[in-house]
Amino acid sequence: MRQRLQRVLLWLIFLTLLCNPTAVAQTDEELLREVETLKEGQKTIQKELEEIKQLLGARRVPKEIPFKEIVIDVADAPFKGAEAAKHAIIEFSDYQ
């Protein structure tokens, strides 16, 4: 009885092994195709990411407007900050 059970089990295992390679082969082919598709997709995404990065990079560093040095008289202008500062910002604005 036990021997028979063992034999059945062995057969089952054998059959499973026999069946599987074909099943695996089929799946493999499908998988390979799927992997290829995924790879393609990934490439596109990477390319798009690169483009986005470049755009963001360009934005991150503000473009310097070509500007010819000029001396501005601020003798009467109201100011904030330390008298002794070496650098200055002038805001030209209105109360529209």
Add this chain to the structure above:
Amino acid sequence: MFPQIEKDYIQTGKVKYFFLDFPLESIHKKALKAHEAANCAGEQGKYWEMHDLLLANQSRLDLDSLTEHAAALRLDLTAFRKCLDSEKYVEEIRRDISEGKKAGVRVTPTFLLGFLEANGTKIRAVQLKRGVSSYSHFKIVIERLLSSSEAR
């Protein structure tokens, strides 16, 4: 000016900040009077307070509103109105406008960045920045100024 810029650069003494009047008169007829009002408040030591009120109430620049602002700041209203009526600051405002135009200012706000010269009475501007932008953007522009050499 951004509060954060003021905190990081102006209050720390790294950068001195100047405000020059640039009313776009043709578009905003009341703008000139508002700039006079700020200067008149300045006579009573409340320039920046009036400046902030005007910026916070840009739709209210008529004479009555200006007087209300002055009252809110507890200014001497008689002196304030007398100052406004005298138009004594108009010439100074026009000088600011012409300084701006000379530097290529066309829109508001426009920022010039540079170095103080002649005992702080003049600024040698080396960079121009148009319009409002994010804090991080402005920070880069300022850092670029701070790291640039003062020597010509």
